[in-house]
Amino acid sequence: MSYAPLPSPAARLATVASSPVRDLLALTSRPEVISFSGGLPAPDLFDVAGLARSFEHVLRTDGRRALQYSPSEGNPALRATIAARAPVPTAPEDVLVTTGSQQALTLVATALLEPGDTVLVEEPAYLSAIQCFQLAGARLVAVPSDADGPDVEQLISLIQSEKPKLFYLVPTFQNPTGRTLSAARREAIARSAGQHGVWIVEDDPYTELRYDGAPIPPIAAHPAAADRTILLGSFSKIVAPGLRLGWLRAPAGLRAALIVAKQAADLHTSTIDQAAAAHYLANTDLSLHLDRVRSAYRTRRDAMLTVLPAVLPAGSEWTRPSGGMFVWVRLPSGFVSSDLLPYALKNDVAYVPGAPFYVRDPDLATLRLSFSTHSPERTIEGLERLRPVFTGAICP
Template identity: 60%
Template sequence: MTSSTLAGPAPAAAPAPPLAARAASVGASPVREILALTERPEVISFAGGLPAPELFDTEGVRAAFDRVLAEEPQRVLQYSTTEGDPALRAAVADRLTGTGLPTGPADLLVTTGSQQALTLLATALLEPGDTVLVENPTYLAALQCFGFAGARVVPVSSDDEGIDPGALAEAVERERPKLLYLVPTFQNPTGRTLPLARRQAVAEVAARHGLWLVEDDPYGELRFEGEPVPRLASLPEAADRTVLMGSFSKVMSPGMRLGWLRAPGALRRACVIAKQSFDLHCSTVDQAAAARYLTEHDLDAHLDRVRASYRQRRDALVDGLSAALPPGSTWNRPEGGMFVWARLPEGHDATALLREAVTHDVAYVPGAPFFAGSPDPATLRLSFTTHTPDEIREGLRRLGTVLRAGS
């Protein structure tokens, strides 16, 4: 008899420890799940908030990479500082200063897209159980981010002009939040822009009650009609308590994964330390190329071409919605950005209708996941950026086949 026989069967392995509670409690992005359904090339998708790839300045970006790799290969292929490439921070600071927000390079931290900026802020500011106020509806990934931080997210009533200052003041007094998160210009998902009077009221509430303002501005440079509205960060009442986040994803290239945050010194330093623990720093070569692009190419001329194309695409979408959506539907006409927000008549469920739409090779994003409170199932978000006007018109024809059936 062998020793293994005497020992008997090996004991069953113990299960691995469970996932952290936050990982189990925060679901996957429904938008990302929808995008997986629409990868077939024949699908005309109004779902993704993606810039138009044919409008990328491919030659200019390639030239910028070629220059930095030819002239400074040892530097741009090496590790670099957490705060970010000095030339890139200087270029961003110059652009912000030129729009009426005096900014120095030292005021900025370069991040892996503005999404990381939001994660760094949540790490630096929020304890589990802290309260965060958001517009309703709001950017879906922000809800995920605050959920991972263990925050309690409270929606504030909003209307066609954005967050309601009166409702905000009541919520601040009732909830005692640590921060308010806003996308005040061409908001995702609604495309709305908060008017100056409301921005001033928001700044006054923040100053009076002592809370942080997080101003997410990835779309502000995509205005193709109307007059710009001053940033919250530029208002005197909010200057010492506003974090401004921006991104190169919508104006240069999302694949470079570069964004930035502008914040008061102590908070910015805390974000630098948090970033050191996440990824040390953003890609050195991508930062160097972005800085070279901004100094040697005319980003504004490039954006003029992008804005002109997006305006045509928005017009094709908005002008065709009356024939595509059921009678009684409503929608807005944003002055820029990437999104139109629509609402079907009572009794319609945009989530339930989506799978039928995909079988007709057209897609959109249901509005329900963007709500922090009770969702409105009749809402949907339509992006107009990634298809030509003719493709948009064909997509609306397909959409009408689904949404107007039985109306």
């Protein structure tokens, strides 16, 4: 007996490229590989003992409730803690707990976008955000940027010509470049969104990983953008990504739609993880933990920046981030970073080529290096493995 062929996967998936970062995780799982590809927090800095105590406490004292369904908006104690720690005045009811900040992006796309709507993104942009908006059927338009972030005049011009629904950006220690948007540009972006009726999605997972300089208030703090900025945050970078706990802060007029989108996605984020995180945050000196993390990451960043001049070919350029996890490299004209990656992998070291971070017309000479995962000694060893790749000793 013959059977009819099954329907094909949804056509919208054909427009969404696979993440090279996720693909590289499989290739770099061997312990001998030194990977600068993923934006992975350092596992040696996870507070495993503290989290274990919180999970044990929750299961022992309130296990039945912690293992039950819970409100879509999130654990009340966790929402209150998030509100208290937010970089702008926030009430617990302003907060929606999400399964990682990646889900927050998906909920925003579900609540705001129709297929064909225009979304403005930075150039280059966070790869998973590109995937999320592509999956929603949006038309992505990149805002030209310089070393200080999106060009505001170009942004205004694109808002006027393209009529976007929203503008997505990571203003602080951006992924992939590590750059930080100045206070003046943040204010100008807020004014532009206010004048032209555009939502701002401000992704802010790295702001507490600052190693130099003073904090800059988020775009959400500016009055012109207060009613149109959706602020995203995450515990992945400051506690542990395996918890998959993120959050969003949204204006009142949008929260009901986001909650419905959350209910349709997964009903609620893991009850036990939320309860344990709430207990952990209430009973841990998070400032002390973050001081330890920042000290370690600062040393790792400095190790990478010290060695790069000797590793990269003459004429290369790279960012010098004041925080976060990433250094963005532009090799000299004629280099194609994706062509060199197989030789790097053969040398048991990895990075992410820059092309997938562009909506179109990528700069093929760019690449992203993450400095957070490895010790300074391991970082230096990995960069030394890259030296012959870039100098041509093992290139075709």
